[in-house]
Amino acid sequence: MVDHYPVLYREIIQFFRYIENGYLVDATLGGGGHSFLILKYNPNLKVVGIDRDEYAIEIAKDRLSEFKDRVIIQKGSFKDIDILLESLSIKKASGFLFDLGVSHFQLKLERGFSFQREEFLDMRMDRSQRLTAFDVVNSLSEQQLYRIIRDYSEEKFALRIAKRIVDYRRNKKIETTRELADIVCQVYPPNLRYSSRIHPATRTFQAIRIYVNNELNQLETGLEKAIKLTEKDGIIAVISFHSIEDRIVKHTFKKYQQLKILEVLTKKPVIPSKKELMENPASRSGKLRVVRRL
Numbered sequence: 001m002v003d004h005y006p007v008l009y010r011e012i013i014q015f016f017r018y019i020e021n022g023y024l025v026d027a028t029l030g031g032g033g034h035s036f037l038i039l040k041y042n043p044n045l046k047v048v049g050i051d052r053d054e055y056a057i058e059i060a061k062d063r064l065s066e067f068k069d070r071v072i073i074q075k076g077s078f079k080d081i082d083i084l085l086e087s088l089s090i091k092k093a094s095g096f097l098f099d100l101g102v103s104h105f106q107l108k109l110e111r112g113f114s115f116q117r118e119e120f121l122d123m124r125m126d127r128s129q130r131l132t133a134f135d136v137v138n139s140l141s142e143q144q145l146y147r148i149i150r151d152y153s154e155e156k157f158a159l160r161i162a163k164r165i166v167d168y169r170r171n172k173k174i175e176t177t178r179e180l181a182d183i184v185c186q187v188y189p190p191n192l193r194y195s196s197r198i199h200p201a202t203r204t205f206q207a208i209r210i211y212v213n214n215e216l217n218q219l220e221t222g223l224e225k226a227i228k229l230t231e232k233d234g235i236i237a238v239i240s241f242h243s244i245e246d247r248i249v250k251h252t253f254k255k256y257q258q259l260k261i262l263e264v265l266t267k268k269p270v271i272p273s274k275k276e277l278m279e280n281p282a283s284r285s286g287k288l289r290v291v292r293r294l
């Protein structure tokens with residue numbers, strides 16, 4: 001069995017359980033948690049698993065090794081899913097799964113995603129990429145930082161945070177996660193610093209991570225391509241973790257539903273049950289939307 005429960009796994013198993021054959025593309029393979037369960041509960045499916053992170057690829061290869069030739073694993077981004085499938089001579093898939101964001105092991109790996117520990121401000125999912133969070137906070141203008149923080153996290157103190165970052169770096173470069181988290185905390189009025197459910201730096205970290213990894217553009221491109229590459233009656237499932245991502249998923253699905261290319265199977269997004277929240281509190285912001293290709 002897996003050592004970590006993937007988000008909304010019971011629902012994901014059900015949606016992919018009755019597909020009769022073909023390939024499921026796990027576009028965000030991570031540690032292979034969802035794929036493991038899908039392969040186990042649906043013996044008719046094969047999986048093409050992709051991830052931008054070479055470490056995820058290694059973990060997933062190990063976890064899925066028992067399924068042998070039912071699994072193909074490749075490093076890459078889902079924005080290039082058409083090229084990737086073509087290179088494998090796969091014309092259409094029976095399903096796609098996107099489980100967005102970072103995985104639990106990426107958070108633990110000192111990759112600069114988390115401010116719980118002192119880590120270098122990196123935040124790259126794909127470490128062959130050059131741009132890091134360090135470059136972003138130390139070289140973009142106040143206006144650029146303001147827009148990124150505002151648009152990618154809806155942080156209400158975005159302007160103050162951008163100003164404080166630029167002030168701080170006049171004396172010293174911002175090198176670590178804690179340094180950045182402290183800068184953000186200082187901007188928050190003291191009465192709001194500890195009153196919210198989430199740490200004041202959470203939104204700013206999310207925004208910078210989205211920018212570093214170009215997450216929203218990749219999602220738009222990946223979804224459009226997945227819709228084209230899914231065969232009739234195939235299923236596309238997307239789990240998102242914040243409202244900006246969820247909006248993109250919702251609008252894309254709605255657009256193709258109006259064009260009679262998709263049927264939306266989840267009128268409202270599916271959220272984790274009480275039971276799941278007890279098992280895995282980190283699932284709390286997960287939202288699942290599922291469509292069927294017409």
Ligand SMILES: C[S@@+](CC[C@H](N)C(=O)[O-])C[C@H]1O[C@@H](n2cnc3c(N)ncnc32)[C@H](O)[C@@H]1O
Pocket residue numbers: 006007027028029030031032033034035050051052053056076077078079099100101102103104106125218219
């Ligand atoms: C939440 S984790 C997936 C966990 C996985 N479902 C499991 O059960 O183990 C998200 C993964 O997606 C990967 N990822 C994010 N954006 C990607 C992209 N554009 N292309 C490919 N992989 C991506 C991340 O590197 C991360 O490993």
